[in-house]
Each structure stands twice: as structure tokens, then as C-alpha cells.
Amino acid sequence: MAKRHHEKHSIEKINWLRASVLGANDGIVSTSCLVLGVASAHATHASILLTGVAGLVAGAMSMATGEYVSVHSQVDIEQAALAEEQAELDQDYHGEQRELTAIYMRRGLDFELAGEVAVKLMEHDALAAHARDELGINHLNMARPLQAAVVSAGSFSCGAILPLAVVVISPEAHLLWLVSVAALVFLAMLGALAARMGSAKMLPGAIRVTFWSALAMAVTAGVGALFGTLV
Template identity: 60%
Template sequence: MPRHRHREHHRTERIGWLRAAVLGANDGIVSTASLMVGVAAANADRAGLMLAGVAALVAGAMSMAAGEYVSVSSQADTEAADLARERTELATQSEAEHRELAAIYVSRGLTPDLATQVARQLMAHDALAAHARDELGISPQAAARPVQAALTSALTFSVGAALPLLTAVATPTHLVVPTVTASSLVCLVALGALAARAGRAPVLIAAARVGFWGALAMGLTAAVGRAFGTAL
């Protein structure tokens, strides 16, 4: 009978893109909604309110993309440097690298003899991959991808920022503060719950955490806008 390969799907494989997507959408909602609520609380007219929302969307998306690209590029540079050094050591100190890999397996519970055999066989198959995975903690699934992270963050930020912006467009100016605040909090809680469910984390805790910080950000910004609007 043909043997079917069992393939398990682990949530850790999603961490890279999930982190960037959730962070981008969350920041898009919080920063844009907070800015618009603050501007509305300062008694700005609709033109000023829409300008603030669009500016927040564009500037925030670019900021998120640039930040993620620089951050993940630094990680990629570090990984590349570590792999280059490991490649050199494998070429010049092969036996020492074998002992080092075997010691890692011993620390994980294998007997010294078995660890030596495993290390030798893995190095014969692909020495650099074995050391990258077990010594450096670098795997193809978790490898740093700067462009992917930047595009994901910019796109998800824009989607998140569009939610309070579109809400404000469809809402009378005098109702922008309560409407944008309420709709944004609903979206934030839903986003937190969705991210937690995708990663099999506690849903209620994640949703409450995101909702709390979103409410705090919008509340403080509204207070500042109202104070400056009164003063001016």
C-alpha cells in the first residue's frame, strides 16, 4: 500500500506574516482613529478632518513599511553574517564543528554515541543547514524577508486606517468622536480575537488587551484635542 506522508501544520509557521499583519492593521486603526478623534474634538471642520485622516493613512503606511524594512533587513544582515562565518568554520574546522553539533544534541538528551552519529549524518547531508538550524536557530520558515514584511505592514496599516476614515466620511461631523471611537474599538477587539484564534492563544485576553490600549489612545487624544480646541 502507498504510504502517505503525514503533514502537520503548526501555528509557529505563521508568526512572521501574522505579526506584521496584526501590527500593521492595529496601528492603522489606533493611530488614524486617535488622530481623527483628536482633530474632531478640537472642533475642526470636515475638510480638516478628512485631510488629517488621509495624511495619517499615507504617512503611517510609509512609516510602517520603512520601519519594518529597516528592522527586518538588520535581522537578515545578521543572519547572513552568521551563516558566512559558519560556512568558513565548516571549511576550516570541520571536526570542531562536528563536535560542537554533537554537543548540542547531547544537551537535548541524546547519548554521546548517538549524538555523534546524528551530527555526522546531518553534516554529510547538508552541514550548513544543520548548523544554521540547530546552532544558530535559523530556519527557512523563519528567515527574515524585509520586502515581504514592509509590504505586509504598509498594506495592513492602510486597510486598518481606512476603517475609521470611511466611518468619518459617512458620519456627521458632530458625531465623529463617538462613532469613530465605537467602531474602531469594535474592529480592534475583533482583530485581537482573530489574531489570537489564528495563533491558538487566549482570545478574551488578546481582545481585551487590544481594546484597552486602543480606548486609552483615543481617549487621551480626544482630551488633548478638546483642550487645544478650547484654548485656540
């Protein structure tokens, strides 16, 4: 018996990869910016650490809540579209079959073959066929709110812990530079890893993340320093 061939593509990872990369990146950038802003305002080491911890907790909860609400809204839209499609199938099954046939013809099949494919797929699972080929909903891109929320909160926390660890071990006199450099190194590694997992080029991914994160940290540190001199 021939061995069954299974193909795995990077597109299958897109849902959890997007949430985890966004969460970790935001955790590092947000926490680093908070720490740098407060440190630039000449706060004590204890105040800087407390600010970072508070940012970690608040950020993780915010990421989880925002992601859950956002993805759940997508679920609601998908469910409404599927319900509407099922109603159309109940009312005019053959009309929906012709619609599916037309879709396959636009993709390059001739009329006879497109009709046969539409008939067979609808006999197997009419709603699934229309969901996939008419609505663009399939198992690869189905929204999963709880999974997205957990991944976002967890990855944000993992990212935020990194600059916090640097704050803990850094002497106060060198905290600004150590946190800045460490955060940018972490972010470059994250950008490269994300690109690698998505089968893209690693260097552009690392440069893109590092540049915009460095800009965000510089602006935050500048604002902190400005307010530190005014207060």
C-alpha cells in the same frame, strides 16, 4: 502506499501574522487618534477627513520603511553569522562536528547516537545543520524584509480605511462617538482574530487590544480638546 502526513502549526504563520496584526492595529489606532484629536479641537469635517487620509498615507509608508529597515538588519546579522559559521567549517570541519555532537547530547542523546546524527546531518548540509541547531536560524524564522514591508503597509492601510469610512458617513455632530465606538469594535475583532489565528484564547486578546487602544484614543482626544480651547 501510505498517505503522507503533513502537519501545520501556528508557529509557521508567525512572521506574516506579526506584521499584519501590528500593521492593522496601528492603522486603526493611529488614524482614529488623529481623527479624534482633530475633531476634539473643533475642526471642520473636511479637515478631519484630510487629516485621516494624510495619516493613512504617512503611516503606511512609515510602517513599510521601518519594517523593511528593521528586518533587513536582521538579515544582515543572519548572513554575517552564516558566513562566520561557514568559515569555521572550512577551517575545522571535525571540530564543528564535535560541537554539533555536544549540542545533541545536551538535548538528551547519548554520545554514540549524537555523533551519528551530527555526521549524517553534516554530510547532507553542514551549514544548514549548524544554522538550525547552533545559531537557531531555519526556514520558519528567516527574515524576509520585502514581505514584511508589503504586509505592514498593506495591513496598516486596511486598518486605517475603517475609521476613515466611519468619518465619511458620520454626521459632524456625532463623529467623535461614532468613530470611537467603531474603532474599538474593529480593534476587538482584530484582537480576537489574531488570537484565533495563533491558536490562543480570543477574549484576552480582544480585551488587551481594546483597553490600550481606548486609552490611547482618550488621551489624544483630551489633548485635542485642550488645544481646541486654547487656540
